[in-house]
Amino acid sequence: MKKFLLLLLALSSITSYSQTDQEILKKIYSQSLTNGKSYEWLDYLSNQIGGRLSGSIQAEFAVQWGKEELEKLGLDKVWLQEVMVPKWVRGAKEYAFMESSKKQTTNVNICALGGSVATNPLGLKAKVIEVHDFKALEKLGEEQIKGKIVFFNRPMQEDLISTFNAYGGCVNQRYSGAVEAAKYGAVGVIVRSMNLRLDDLPHTGSMTYDNLPIEKRIPAAAISTNDAELLSTSLKLDENLEFYFKQSCSQYKDVLSHNVIGEITGSEFPNEYFVVGGHLDSWDLGDGSHDDGAGVVQSMDVLRLLKASGIKPKRSIRVVLFMNEENGLRGGNKYAEEAKRKNENHVFALESDAGGFTPRGFSFDCSDANFNQVLSWKPLFEPYLIHYFEKGGSGADVGPLKNDSNVLAGLRPDSQRYFDHHHAANDTFDAVNKRELELGAATMTALVYLFDKYGTNPLPKQSGVKN
Numbered sequence: 001m002k003k004f005l006l007l008l009l010a011l012s013s014i015t016s017y018s019q020t021d022q023e024i025l026k027k028i029y030s031q032s033l034t035n036g037k038s039y040e041w042l043d044y045l046s047n048q049i050g051g052r053l054s055g056s057i058q059a060e061f062a063v064q065w066g067k068e069e070l071e072k073l074g075l076d077k078v079w080l081q082e083v084m085v086p087k088w089v090r091g092a093k094e095y096a097f098m099e100s101s102k103k104q105t106t107n108v109n110i111c112a113l114g115g116s117v118a119t120n121p122l123g124l125k126a127k128v129i130e131v132h133d134f135k136a137l138e139k140l141g142e143e144q145i146k147g148k149i150v151f152f153n154r155p156m157q158e159d160l161i162s163t164f165n166a167y168g169g170c171v172n173q174r175y176s177g178a179v180e181a182a183k184y185g186a187v188g189v190i191v192r193s194m195n196l197r198l199d200d201l202p203h204t205g206s207m208t209y210d211n212l213p214i215e216k217r218i219p220a221a222a223i224s225t226n227d228a229e230l231l232s233t234s235l236k237l238d239e240n241l242e243f244y245f246k247q248s249c250s251q252y253k254d255v256l257s258h259n260v261i262g263e264i265t266g267s268e269f270p271n272e273y274f275v276v277g278g279h280l281d282s283w284d285l286g287d288g289s290h291d292d293g294a295g296v297v298q299s300m301d302v303l304r305l306l307k308a309s310g311i312k313p314k315r316s317i318r319v320v321l322f323m324n325e326e327n328g329l330r331g332g333n334k335y336a337e338e339a340k341r342k343n344e345n346h347v348f349a350l351e352s353d354a355g356g357f358t359p360r361g362f363s364f365d366c367s368d369a370n371f372n373q374v375l376s377w378k379p380l381f382e383p384y385l386i387h388y389f390e391k392g393g394s395g396a397d398v399g400p401l402k403n404d405s406n407v408l409a410g411l412r413p414d415s416q417r418y419f420d421h422h423h424a425a426n427d428t429f430d431a432v433n434k435r436e437l438e439l440g441a442a443t444m445t446a447l448v449y450l451f452d453k454y455g456t457n458p459l460p461k462q463s464g465v466k467n
């Protein structure tokens with residue numbers, strides 16, 4: 001028995017984590033669940049400030065709020081980083097209806113896509129042609145498309161477990177639909193909302209005109225999934241039906257905005273930087289609670305939780321609240337540009353931008369050695385039901401920091417309900433659960449703690465993985 005215990009002891013000393021790590025993770029999770037700040041912060045950001053589209057007054061309120069709250073945490077440094085951002089304004093609420101060949105009209109729910117041009121002030125009315133992909137446009141050709149509204153109606157694939165994959169399989173309709181349809185003389189574009197659920201809410205999101213000259217740009221709007229179904233059925237019954245929509249959005253000159261940054265300076269390696277962040281801007285229809293208020297407040301709480309758990313990081317840990325992820329990624333690009341200019345060695349970056357739902361784990365963009373290092377920590381996360389560790393993408397805002405040797409990661413919460421809310425009017429505070437949000441903040445803090453303690457250059461003996 002004694003021999004067995006000794007053997008156990010010897011075995012435990014060669015794994016990559018100690019009893020202390022278990023205790024520290026417990027402390028971090030307890031702190032977040034009993035004394036977390038993320039939910040209170042999200043309440044303010046969502047309910048007092050609201051939707052924060054780049055260039056809006058709310059986005060500037062959010063910048064000031066973020067700076068003030070970080071200053072209250074007693075970090076070593078808090079500052080704003082200037083970044084020029086696009087300013088697109090939705091204008092009056094959009095209006096749309098279908099009109100049958102017998103002149104019967106039915107109102108439908110639409111919203112302009114971010115970056116779209118307005119319709120004529122009196123609106124736009126035309127016949128509709130439904131397609132599911134860009135290939136179909138090519139087949140139909142200018143003869144059948146010219147003068148019509150193209151209706152992109154490819155639904156998100158329901159049997160994919162990762163709803164992000166389903167989104168990825170559809171979003172080109174929203175992003176490039178207008179520029180593709182314009183090639184064949186379409187006069188407008190209506191896109192089925194990126195939503196797996198059937199409901200009445202249109203979901204906005206970014207789109208591009210590429211280099212299309214202004215006079216060739218056609219207005220683009222999203223239609224709710226219920227109304228997409230209705231329009232599709234109605235077209236089958238009456239191919240001469242017409243669609244009317246009116247939107248009055250406009251694009252202004254770029255305006256000055258900011259990334260908000262706070263730092264705990266490292267005690268041993270102050271010139272090695274960790275970033276943890278989310279994006280402070282949001283779409284304008286809801287208040288951006290899941291996208292990405294959740295990631296913002298969780299990232300802020302990572303630094304607070306480190307302090308509250310008595311952890312003094314060896315490396316410099318920065319929280320970055322990125323501006324303009326949604327319609328430009330200017331903040332993410334600017335942060336990486338400045339980091340490069342100042343020769344700052346960013347060894348690790350973690351983003352939370354997949355909603356405030358129950359955390360499942362992380363996706364990693366890193367070397368095999370770093371990934372094996374992460375896998376060796378899996379047992380530490382088990383008590384918190386964190387089990388998803390996969391190689392893959394990280395996050396849009398931290399992506400530009402990628403180099404040959406660093407570790408990029410993205411928090412991966414459960415994604416089943418995310419696209420019920422994403423970029424729609426129901427992305428609101430009441431859709432976020434306090435405990436789920438806090439578990440996410442704790443999970444992020446735990447990963448930051450482990451990477452700071454063991455470093456991002458794992459020695460073979462440190463990785464602890466038995467082959």
Ligand SMILES: [Zn+2]
Nearest residue numbers: 291292325353
């Ligand atoms: Zn987002």
